[in-house]
Amino acid sequence: SAVISQKPSRDICQRGTSLTIQCQVDSQVTMMFWYRQQPGQSLTLIATANQGSEATYESGFVIDKFPISRPNLTFSTLTVSNMSPEDSSIYLCSVYYLETGGAETQYFGPGTRLLVL
Amino acid sequence: DAKTTQPNSMESNEEEPVHLPCNHSTISGTDYIHWYRQLPSQGPEYVIHGLTSNVNNRMASLAIAEDRKSSTLILHRATLRDAAVYYCILSRGYQKVTFGTGTKLQVIP
Numbered sequence: 249s250a251v252i253s254q255k256p257s258r259d260i261c262q263r264g265t266s267l268t269i270q271c272q273v274d275s276q277v278t279m280m281f282w283y284r285q286q287p288g289q290s291l292t293l294i295a296t297a298n299q300g301s302e303a304t305y306e307s308g309f310v311i312d313k314f315p316i317s318r319p320n321l322t323f324s325t326l327t328v329s330n331m332s333p334e335d336s337s338i339y340l341c342s343v344y345y346l347e348t349g350g351a352e353t354q355y356f357g358p359g360t361r362l363l364v365l
Numbered sequence: 366d367a368k369t370t371q372p373n374s375m376e377s378n379e380e381e382p383v384h385l386p387c388n389h390s391t392i393s394g395t396d397y398i399h400w401y402r403q404l405p406s407q408g409p410e411y412v413i414h415g416l417t418s419n420v421n422n423r424m425a426s427l428a429i430a431e432d433r434k435s436s437t438l439i440l441h442r443a444t445l446r447d448a449a450v451y452y453c454i455l456s457r458g459y460q461k462v463t464f465g466t467g468t469k470l471q472v473i474p
Contacts, residue, residue, distance in 0.1 A: 291409070293461055342408075355411065356410065358408050359408045
């Protein structure tokens with residue numbers, strides 16, 4: 249299995265500021281993703297973090313608002329820029345891990361709970 | 366992405382078995398059926414997955430219809446710790462997936 253940690257676990261921020269969320273995996277993984285989960289909602293994919301190249305964003309999400317870095321196979325950051333109260337959500341890092349036996353399993357971090365005032 | 370359909374919510378009595386259904390009529394031959402659950406205030410956690418045959422692990426069992434257009438997650442004895450949102454997802458491995466609304470399971474003591 250893959251163990252994922254995220255920092256910070258939660259934060260309260262003022263509108264107009266930016267927050268960078270870190271995701272650390274205990275194993276090298278190929279695929280890393282960032283999700284957002286708004287209160288009471290399901291998960292929405294923000295982007296795929298590509299190692300060594302620009303992230304691939306889903307419809308409705310742009311690089312200027314959610315810049316992503318992926319410097320190596322175990323680490324990624326997501327920045328929420330120029331925050332507004334609508335950005336208050338849980339942000340989750342996720343990876344695909346190749347299990348013994350060949351199956352790919354998706355693992356999730358514990359999430360970062362962001363409240364923007 | 367192939368879509369899945371699940372009931373919004375279900376209830377179960379503690380110590381009783383729970384059958385959580387999922388419809389995926391547009392499943393393709395290479396799609397694996399994955400189940401995740403999200404406990405309150407936590408990230409989703411993997412429960413089980415399968416392709417064609419029924420699967421068992423320490424957490425649950427997965428029953429897959431012969432035509433693969435539906436599946437059922439079976440919790441053999443529900444406990445209060447099993448209260449969560451359960452997501453049924455189709456995945457081809459190393460591909461982005463779409464989460465539906467899932468089934469919120471309430472376990473009644």
